[in-house]
Amino acid sequence: CKKNFLNTAPDTSLPIEDAFSSPDRILSQVNGIYAGVKTGQFYGGRYLIYNDIRGEDFIVNKPNGVTGLDTWRFNLVSNTNEVVNLWGAIFAAINRANLVIEGVNANANLLSPATAKQYIAEAKFLRALCYYSALQLYAKPYITDNGASLGVPLRLKGEKDLTGNDLKRSTVAEVYTQILKDLNEAEPDLALTLPATSISIRATRNTAIAFKTRVYLSMGDLSSVVTEANKIVTATAPFKATTGTPLQLEANITNVFSGAYVGNATATEAVLSFPMADLDAPGTQNQLAYYYNVSINQAGGNEEYFLNPSGIFANPVFAAGSTDARKSLTTVSGANTYLTKFKKPSPYTDYIPVIRYAEVLLNLAEATVVSDPARSIALLTAVRQRSNPGYIFPATDLLPANLKNTILTERRIELLGEGFRSPDVMRLGAGFAAKSGTQGSAPAIPFNTAGYIWPISANEVQNNKLIVQN
Amino acid sequence: QDRTITGTVTASEDGLPLPGVSVKVKGAAGGTTTGVDGKYSLKVGNKATALEFSYIGFLSQTKAIGGSSVVNIQLKSDSKTLSDVVVTGYTTQSKKDVTGSIASVSGEKLKNVPVQSFEQALAGKAAGVNIIQPNGVLNNPPVFRVRGFNSISLSSYPLIIVDGIPVFTGDQSANSAAGNALGDINPSDIESIDILKDAASSAIYGSRAANGVVVITTKKGKQGVTKINYEGWVGTTKAQNLTPLLNAAEYVQIKNEARTNIGQAPAFFLQTKSDGSQVETNWYDYAYRTATSQNHALNFSGANEKTSYYVSIGYSNQEGFIVGNSFERKNGRVNIDHKLFKNVTIGTNFSYSNTLNRAPNTGSLPGQAFSTVGLGRLAIVLPPNVAAYNEDGSYNINAPAGSVGLGANTIASNYPNAAVLVNEDKNTSESDRIIANAYASIQIVKGLTFKTTYGLDNLKIDNNSFVNRLQGDGFTYGGGATSNFVKNSRWNWSNTLSYNGLFGDHTLGALIGAEDQYTKSLGYGATRQGVIDPFIKVFQGAFGAITPAGLIQGDNAFRSYFGSINYDYKKKYYLTGSFRRDGYSGLSANNKYGNFGGASVGYAISEENFYKNLGISKVLTRVKLHGSYGEVGNINIGNYPALFLYNPGLYGLSPALSFAQAGNPNLTWETSKKADVGINLEFLGGRFSLDVDYYHNNIDNLVQNAPQAPSKGVPGNAITTNVGKMYNKGFEFTVNSRNIEHDDFSWTTSLTFSTLKNEVTALGNNNADLFGATSLETANITRVGYPIGSIYTVPTAGVDPATGERIFVNRFGQKLRFSFARATAARYQYLDGPNAGQNAPAIDAALDATITGQSIPKWFGGLDNNFRYKAFDLSLGLTFSGGNKIYYGSLAGLRDQRFWNNEKDVLNRWTTPGQVTDIPRLVYGDNTSNGSAFAQSQNVFSGNFLKVRNLALGYTLPKTLFSKYGVSNIRVYAQSSNLWIISNYPGPDPEVSVNGNSTTTGNSGNLAPGVDRNSVPSGRTFTFGINVGF
Known part of the structure; x- marks a missing residue:
């Protein structure tokens, strides 16, 4: 009778045979990698949060194991949720990238050669972003021993069956080498510019270059930072990119955190951001605004972490009477002050800042402290004066001995809450400072002592016989 | 020479006339049946010596x-014959002839028990059947296991x-x-x-039989005048064995001591109300209550030669004893069988x-x-020195934080x-x-019957939840509501x-058959x-935002062919076999079909002539040996596990x-190879019986969401394989x-006792361990x-008396003190050894943990005693397990040294060197010493228990009082459920499983x-009820 009675298939999912069957679907797959990196467990929220709350600028207000308490107070073990979930999310995104690289190669006949190359380049860029992120928490910083310590396993082919569980950790240096290989291969193949609807939410050539400044800075390779940055930063103010996607500091930092960047021709600050939408939100307890924003006035925050009065919030930029525009990105609730950079209430559709042009300028400023102090100061001043036009740095702050610290301080002010504090502490070989509040305290963690880096996920240890725990 | 015999047949219990009783001359053909008044008239020949009276349900x-x-006669009802037939899938069989292993529970035993679903009442009633009630949430499905846990990753719930309709469960x-x-x-x-x-009895269900098959038969009308039955009860339920908690003064003392011990200023203070009294809140009062329940069931049934009917309604x-927990069911049923023609029956x-x-x-x-926001947890962690309501009647809340108000505390x-x-x-x-089902059955020739049955289970569920904007899950988004509607439909x-x-x-x-089944969920x-x-x-209502939730789409299909054969010789030697070929849509094209089957043999030694001549046959009246072997499957793998899928988003x-x-194109069913040997012994014609079975289920091809290296x-980091x-x-x-059987006094006992040994012998990914998480x-x-x-x-290893610090033992066997x-x-x-006092690496829960014991009971069972003295009856039902x-993870929370409230035992904390106690020195913020940060062995306890599950006292009113009103029977009773738990377990109830059947x-x-x-505790229920028969 019914010949196909036993042949059922879901109406809501696509069989793998059809996954690369048209140019539109292949583009969808590329977006799927971005979506994987952007998941709330990873770059859609938690990765930034972990990196900030490890630092000394935030104090826990809601001591909840689900919202990062043990990250904040360096009390993680290998099966703590953040350790397991972030590891899983990073590698799930890497696998998507690997599958897309293989899928585009296998179906290249459906695409123009340039488009095929561009898609593969985007996948490589994202793979590099994932590996870089994994190193920041699960491996010792490059500075420790020039990358001789154990990094993470390098998975470079798509996985979809039962084989291949065991893979050893490559060294930090090997992983950085792969990251740079991916970025260097991606750079020429990436689009110079993208259509308006994709500006800042997908990688272009300038995105890869900007990201390389961060990667080289993490490796302490200052001259390479300069080489890369020079491709997208003019020699003198006003600093901007002269080729590819227009990049320039926006006039007003509050516009940068208005919640969305896309489709705004003047949104030149976002080198890369991850979009959110009502139907593509970060998910419960992953949202930046939920952690940092206030709950009053229906702001949607849960006041999980407030600004440490003795952290960067002690800087005069945030003092009473300060006219620095970045002060307006904070709000008082009760006895504490909260960061309000991220402000969209539920379902929390703030775009995630991944790379901002301000960071590129500060990366370059830090790299030129010794080699070109005048340019370094000019870059620093550009960032400062965007938010406080009349501000003149005291001369002592700009002395050769102090300039780097001044830049690093500016970095903490400018990039507060954007996931930079922990990687910065670590690449500089510093320890994590002690911090405390009424709801708990966290000890100081000296450089490369217990708790300084995260353990490898317990699930990995259990299922990958070649893995070595930190 | 013929003559005519007349008489009246009545029931011995109530003296009422019995219509439809078959009356015939012994050794002769023909006969008659009694009329509605129980009277008969029969012509008999002169050779007739005796009359035989027979009637379903009576001896x-x-x-x-x-x-x-x-010739007048009183017939005694035969409760044994009612349960003498077992339903073995598509056929029925006399219990005496069964050679597989089938446990039968009469519906009588479920009567009047204050449960939501029948299987909650099965605990202790059937050997090999383990029922664990997870906790006191109403209509929470019990963990229902037949002969052990028969799967690792798939559902182990029986079919x-x-x-005749495989119904939705869970x-x-x-x-x-x-x-x-099932509620x-x-x-x-x-x-x-x-x-x-x-396997022999369940193999007819093939790929779905590995967890055992539970065949429910609903009531049918019985020959005779219309019977009307009413059963009703009212009752109350309370939470039992709530853990004593610190009161306000103790809380303040303990928490501040913990702060002082780490050099922090006191932060917890008693709050004084305007009338000078102190705030003292027992949060249990806001979570639990004394609840009332009622249950009514009314049915009408009867039958004549052509039609039988059973009609029931129930309310x-x-x-529940949990505030806001309730279960309300309205139901109706019509069961009809009708003889359409001489050889055609429909129903x-x-x-x-x-x-x-x-x-x-x-x-x-x-x-x-x-x-x-779980109420079970809130009741034990909320501070007792903070009020639920302000004095003006408003809620006491810390509005900007979305948490309970601070009271006089400085820490929220x-x-x-x-x-x-x-x-x-x-x-x-x-x-x-x-x-529902409808069937037609046609007798083609004598003994050969064709039956076609169409059944359906349509289950529509309307789920609604609302969370407020003040506190809890709805706080950050200003309150919210989630609704979804699910249609599950299945035909068979x-x-x-x-x-x-x-x-x-x-x-x-012999039986052969074919069956199609299709299930769809939206x-x-x-x-x-x-x-x-x-x-x-x-x-x-009006809200700011809407996003999709609870979208479901799925379907699956079975196509099956099956057959069975039963044979016996002189009711002495038995042989049965059954077979099923199942096709399942969720498997890949080359693996759709699988074959299952089982066979059993039986030998009733007591039917042998040599045995009948033995002296022992007078005492040991029936001896039957049986054995079976077969292979069945578990196919609860979901709808599409074989497919590789991409999701648009x-x-x-x-x-x-x-x-x-x-996906996994090679995926196939779990196979369960079941062997069974047993013996049935009956003493003194069935007055005492003993059944012993030994079973061995070998499960291989276990489907596992085989963990993959997350990298x-x-x-999902897993592939179903x-x-x-x-x-x-x-x-x-x-x-x-039947210990004592007198007219005035009787005493019966039934006991079930089962043992279970479970061992995992192989796992995926080179026997990689599988971890069982309870959420976090x-x-x-x-x-x-x-x-x-x-x-x-x-x-x-306890608490170090010198320092009051918890002692951990790491994987190298070294003892570590923790502060x-x-x-x-x-x-x-x-703690000791050459490095005593020096810093040690932190405990890593994943590496340092060890197996502390098995979590599933090794033995369990029930003991029921029923007594009747004249019009009084008493029943005592015990269950036991161990x-x-x-x-007991809750204990970690009950001793956690954050702002959480603690159990009373924390007052025994370590305070002075040399003190021996199991509660470490208190340090504010410490979530490690007592087990919150990772699971620890001091919170593991024996699960042995003996429960007075059921105690009931009934009284049957004298018939003479009301028989003139047409009432045949009135029984009133008082009953308690979960009256008493005997156990060393420190928590509320050792019968617990927060993860349930998930x-x-x-x-x-x-x-x-x-x-x-x-989780919330369990409840103790008292009911008062009445059964009336007309």
Whole structure:
């Protein structure tokens, strides 16, 4: 009778045979990698949060194991949720990238050669972003021993069956080498510019270059930072990119955190951001605004972490009477002050800042402290004066001995809450400072002592016989 | 010479006339039946010496005629014959002839028990059947296991067949109001429950039989005038064995002492009200209550030669002891069988039910254990020195933080005010369900019958939840509502041809059949957030945002061919075999079909002539040996596990397509090879019986969501695959005894006792361990060589009397002292040995934990005693279980040294050197010493218990009082459930499993059994009821 009675298939999912069957679907797959990196467990929220709350600028207000308490107070073990979930999310995104690289190669006949190359380049860029992120928490910083310590396993082919569980950790240096290989291969193949609807939410050539400044800075390779940055930063103010996607500091930092960047021709600050939408939100307890924003006035925050009065919030930029525009990105609730950079209430559709042009300028400023102090100061001043036009740095702050610290301080002010504090502490070989509040305290963690880096996920240890725990 | 005999047949119990009784002359053909008044008239020949009277449900009697022309007789009802038939799938069989292993429970035993679904009442009633009630949430499905845990990753719930229809099971609710699908069936409609345990009896269900098959037969009308029965009860329920907590003054003292011990200023203070009294809140008062329940069942039944009917209606309204928890069921049933022509019978079983479940978020369902809004947890963590309400009657809340008000404390509790949640939040799950079938049966020639049956189970569920904007889950988004509607529909069409024949001493039965089944589920729903005006409490109101939620789409199909054969010679030698070929849509094209089968043999030694001549045959009147072997399957693998799938989604506003499921084209069923040997012994003609069975279930091809190294990035880090092996084996004993049988006094006893040994013998990925998580916590491991879901904790060795610090034992056997008061790197120090006092590496729960014991009971059973003295009856039902360990995770929370309230025992904390205690020195913020940070062995306890499950005292009113009103029988009774628990377990109830039946990774009931974490306790119920028969 019914010949196909036993042949059922879901109406809501696509069989793998059809996954690369048209140019539109292949583009969808590329977006799927971005979506994987952007998941709330990873770059859609938690990765930034972990990196900030490890630092000394935030104090826990809601001591909840689900919202990062043990990250904040360096009390993680290998099966703590953040350790397991972030590891899983990073590698799930890497696998998507690997599958897309293989899928585009296998179906290249459906695409123009340039488009095929561009898609593969985007996948490589994202793979590099994932590996870089994994190193920041699960491996010792490059500075420790020039990358001789154990990094993470390098998975470079798509996985979809039962084989291949065991893979050893490559060294930090090997992983950085792969990251740079991916970025260097991606750079020429990436689009110079993208259509308006994709500006800042997908990688272009300038995105890869900007990201390389961060990667080289993490490796302490200052001259390479300069080489890369020079491709997208003019020699003198006003600093901007002269080729590819227009990049320039926006006039007003509050516009940068208005919640969305896309489709705004003047949104030149976002080198890369991850979009959110009502139907593509970060998910419960992953949202930046939920952690940092206030709950009053229906702001949607849960006041999980407030600004440490003795952290960067002690800087005069945030003092009473300060006219620095970045002060307006904070709000008082009760006895504490909260960061309000991220402000969209539920379902929390703030775009995630991944790379901002301000960071590129500060990366370059830090790299030129010794080699070109005048340019370094000019870059620093550009960032400062965007938010406080009349501000003149005291001369002592700009002395050769102090300039780097001044830049690093500016970095903490400018990039507060954007996931930079922990990687910065670590690449500089510093320890994590002690911090405390009424709801708990966290000890100081000296450089490369217990708790300084995260353990490898317990699930990995259990299922990958070649893995070595930190 | 013929003469005419007349007489009246009455029932001995009530003296009422019995219509339809067959009356015939002994040794002759023909006869008659009694009329509605019980009278008969029969012409007999002169050779007739005696009359035989027979009637379904009554013992047949033969009475000599003598010279009389009037023969009156009283027939005794035969409760044994009612249960003498077992339903073995598509056929029925006399219990005497069964050679497989089938446990039968009469519907009588479920009568009047204050439960929501029948299987809750099965505890201790059938050997080999283990029922664990997870906690006191109403209509929460019990963990129902037949002969052990028969799967690791798939459902181990038995297949439930109601009147031939495989019905939906499990918790069908999408929110906190548990909705056991079997709660839709009115227990008082059930005639019998037959549990097919071994392969020979269950193989006719093929790929779905590995967990055992439970065949439910609903009631049918019996020959005679219309009978009307009413059963009703009212009752009250209270929570039992609540853990004593610190009062306000003790809380302030303990928490401040903890702060002082780490050099922090006191932060907790008593709050004085305007009348000078102090705030003292028992949060249990806001979570638990004394609840009332009522239950009514009314049925009409009867039959004549052509038609039998059973019509029932029922209403149950049960309140739980948890505030806001209730279960309300309305149901109706019509069962009709009608002889259309001489050789054609048609019939239907049609039932409709509406069930409304309501509950707060109890934190007690799978996946909820660590919810910060779970009522079970809130009641024990909220500070007792803070009021639920302000003096002006408003809620005491810390508005900007979304938590309970501070009172005089300077540190806020993170937790919301329980009073707000129980008053303002709502969860309901309402089901509308039709379970029905219609059949036609045609006798082609004598003994050969064709039957076609079409059955359906349509289950529609309307789930609604609302969370308020003040406190709890709805706080950050300004309140919200989630509703979804799910349609589950299944049809099942089976056609069978059966043959029964008697050839001299040879009895033969055979069956062949084919069956198609199709199941479809569709769900629609959305979540709304941001209540526009606080009066809005429903999904349909005005909200700021809406996103889809609870979307479900899936289908699956079975196509099956099956057959069975029964043969016996002189009721002495038995041979049966059955076979099924199942095709399942969820498997890949080359693997759709599988073959299953089983066979059994039986030998009734007591039927041998030599035995009958033995002296012992006078005492040991029946001896039957039986054995069976077969192979069945478990196919609860979901709808599409074989397929590799990509899911469309969004990247911002752009379409995004991503890898969503690593399928497995080689996937096939789990196979369960079941062996069974047993013996049935009857003494003194059945007055005392003993059944003993030994079973061995070898399960291989275990389907496992085989964990993949997360660095592979496979979605879900798992691929469904056939790996792994496990066995369950054990003994089962059933004793039934009619100890005393007098007219005025009788005493019967029944005992079931079962043992279970489970061992996992192979797992996927080179025998990689499987961890069983209870949401955020892992306290179970499934490891080769050990029972499934063993308790897995970091070993501790008490509290160091010198320092008051918790002693941990690491994987090298070294003892470490822990103090949260020291700097991170110095928190763990060696207790003794050459490095004593030096800093030690921190405990790593994943590496240092060890197996602390098995979590599933090694033995369990029940003991029922029933006494009757004249019009009084008394029944005492005990259940017992043990040999297992329970991880009492709640105790970690009850001793946690954050702002949480603690149990009273914390007053015994270490304070002075040399003091021996099991509560470490208190250090504020310490979540490690007592087990919150990772599971620890001091929170593992024996799960042995003996429960007075049921105690009932009844009185049957004298008939003379009311027989003139047509009432035949009135019995009143008082009853208690869960009256008493004898156990060393420190928590409320050792019969507990917060992960229930869930198979979801992260809260799997099979991978993480025996966990008591933040769940509500169980209840104790008293009922008063009445049964009336007309």
